[in-house]
Amino acid sequence: MKLRPGFVVELAVNFLLPWLAYRFSLPHFGETGALIASALPPIVWSLVELARFRRVDALSLMVLAGIVLSIAAMAFGGSPRVLLLRESLVSGAVGVVFLLSLPLRRPLIFYLARATVAREMEGGAAHFEVLWRERPGLASSMRLMTLVWGAGLTCETALRAWVALTWPIGRFLVVSPFIGYGIYGGLALWTLWYRKTMRSGVDESVQPDGMGG
Incomplete structure (x- = not known):
């Protein structure tokens, strides 16, 4: 996918603005x-997405889940070790959710990819659903990416x-x-390498048969 303005805005709302x-x-x-x-x-962004497209933004939900986990982790106390562990809690929780979604009919990356495509083009969600049904290779690729991440x-x-x-805190x-x-x-x-490999495979599959019999 190309880096389009809609995707840049999504990243800014879900990562830059929360940090600021x-x-x-x-x-x-x-x-x-x-x-x-x-x-x-991300809450405001999710409400806007819900009002416009009647769906909740998956990326915003992940960011909100991480923030909620950070707030909940504060209940365990404020010792230096706990604070250091809390820093890793969000990415670990996201990783576990990725893995738990593997046995489902649609893994987590499916929803993230569909939300991005829907935002980038008119009728993108429906188009992505068609690709998911008609191209088994897309489903297996999404599952592999979900597993790796x-x-x-x-x-x-x-x-x-x-x-x-x-380790000592200073070294950590x-x-x-x-x-x-x-x-x-x-x-x-x-991910960049794998996407390039997938694109090469698709390009080769649509090429006409070789010349000369």
Whole structure:
């Protein structure tokens, strides 16, 4: 998919605006208030999507779930170790949800991809449904991507949790970003490579038979 304005707006509303709301609210309302403030942009976006298209935005739901988990994790206390573990809680929960969706008729990535396509083109959701029914390769590809992302996010959380519980806090703060960005970067690069491979396969399948019998 091309990077279109609608997709950029979606990313800004669900990631940039929550972060800005959190940073600006933190000095005035504390951590709990700042987390609640960060939930407002995706909530408003979800309501707009529901009013316009009669559906709830899947990406916004994931972001809101992460914020709710962060607020809930604060109930476990404020020890340094707990705070470090809370940082990894969201990605781990998302990874588990990815894996749990694998046995379902439609894995989680299906809904994320359909929502994006629906926003990028008129009748995109219906078109994506047709592709899903008529191209078995699309379903298997979506399941593989769900598996890889689910396993990657779950392993990232497990590794960071182990480091948070066993290493000195200062060392964790130095190494943790490299773990997170390294795994996220690896998943992103794999996704780009896999999409390119899928496109090459589709292009070859629609080519006419070779010349010369």
